[in-house]
Amino acid sequence: MTEDAPSFDGLIAACGLPRIDARALAAHASGRTREWLAAHGNEAVAPAIAAQFRALARRRAAGEPLAYLLGWREFYGLRFAVSPAVLIPRPDTELLVRWAIEHAPPEGRVLELGTGSGAIAVTLALQRPDLRVTATDLSADALAVAAGNRDRLMGAAAGRLTLLQGDWYAALPAEARFDVVVSNPPYIAADDPHLRQPDLACEPRGALTDGHDGLDALRAIAAGARRVLVPDGCLACEHGWDQGAAVRALLTRAGLSGVRTLRDDEGRERVTFGCGRAPDAGADAEP
Ligand SMILES: C[S@@+](CC[C@H](N)C(=O)[O-])C[C@H]1O[C@@H](n2cnc3c(N)ncnc32)[C@H](O)[C@@H]1O
Numbered sequence: 001m002t003e004d005a006p007s008f009d010g011l012i013a014a015c016g017l018p019r020i021d022a023r024a025l026a027a028h029a030s031g032r033t034r035e036w037l038a039a040h041g042n043e044a045v046a047p048a049i050a051a052q053f054r055a056l057a058r059r060r061a062a063g064e065p066l067a068y069l070l071g072w073r074e075f076y077g078l079r080f081a082v083s084p085a086v087l088i089p090r091p092d093t094e095l096l097v098r099w100a101i102e103h104a105p106p107e108g109r110v111l112e113l114g115t116g117s118g119a120i121a122v123t124l125a126l127q128r129p130d131l132r133v134t135a136t137d138l139s140a141d142a143l144a145v146a147a148g149n150r151d152r153l154m155g156a157a158a159g160r161l162t163l164l165q166g167d168w169y170a171a172l173p174a175e176a177r178f179d180v181v182v183s184n185p186p187y188i189a190a191d192d193p194h195l196r197q198p199d200l201a202c203e204p205r206g207a208l209t210d211g212h213d214g215l216d217a218l219r220a221i222a223a224g225a226r227r228v229l230v231p232d233g234c235l236a237c238e239h240g241w242d243q244g245a246a247v248r249a250l251l252t253r254a255g256l257s258g259v260r261t262l263r264d265d266e267g268r269e270r271v272t273f274g275c276g277r278a279p280d281a282g283a284d285a286e287p
Pocket residue numbers: 086087088089090093113114115116117118119120136137138139142166167168184185186187206207208217
């Protein structure tokens with residue numbers, strides 16, 4: 001093997017990245033599967049592909065997230081297209097999705113606020129084909145990514161997911177009502193040092209932080225929920241592991257009852273939900 005015609009095994013060993021990242025970038029640069037690379041890694045690589053791999057590896061080493069370099073991230077077993085216009089969907093968010101799959105009533109109407117790539121809304125619509133889903137975002141660029149994912153992953157069923165642009169509930173027609181509202185809003189405080197980590201610094205700032213204490217978006221979402229929920233409808237929000245008590249207080253103050261927080265596999269509080277009262281549950285059921 002000459003220096004001009006390196007193998008992928010050689011390129012991967014030389015790039016200094018963790019093997020799992022390097023192999024993913026090699027597969028991306030070559031258009032081959034990781035399985036093909038495992039079997040053919042010692043074969044000579046065309047110079048243009050080697051150059052593309054080295055360029056991607058340099059960007060990864062500088063901190064660009066792997067998902068942006070590959071252009072996709074898997075969520076709930078589906079491959080979602082991502083770009084720097086959207087948050088990279090996190091496995092943590094599957095907790096919120098599982099809650100919604102279990103709790104949305106048959107034939108229910110679901111609203112997702114702040115859809116980004118559309119990972120939550122598309123997954124819900126595919127896992128529960130009886131649901132009608134509306135998803136919103138402030139960012140037109142994010143909605144374009146979500147629309148691409150919806151059309152590719154939902155095909156003929158794409159009509160069951162409506163995308164709307166606007167500031168939280170302002171995106172909705174006045175008469176819109178939902179059985180379930182879910183959101184994974186920006187909840188990192190503006191002064192959180194994690195925002196300066198190279199990978200987070202590549203993601204849209206408006207998807208990560210409210211620019212304030214990390215609770216502004218959750219305040220707005222909680223405060224507006226009862227106006228769009230049917231009387232016994234429910235709101236569920238993802239939040240930071242240390243925000244459980246604050247979010248429970250916000251949902252309670254917003255008039256929701258049965259407020260509870262779900263923990264992730266590590267025992268951290270990550271999703272809080274509450275519901276309006278059923279019409280026969282008491283005189284104070286209606287706001
Ligand atoms: C944490 S990301 C969640 C993205 C996606 N739902 C997910 O879980 O991967 C928050 C999303 O909220 C959107 N967002 C931020 N402020 C908003 C606002 N005022 N109104 C609507 N969407 C907003 C951002 O553009 C971003 O897409």
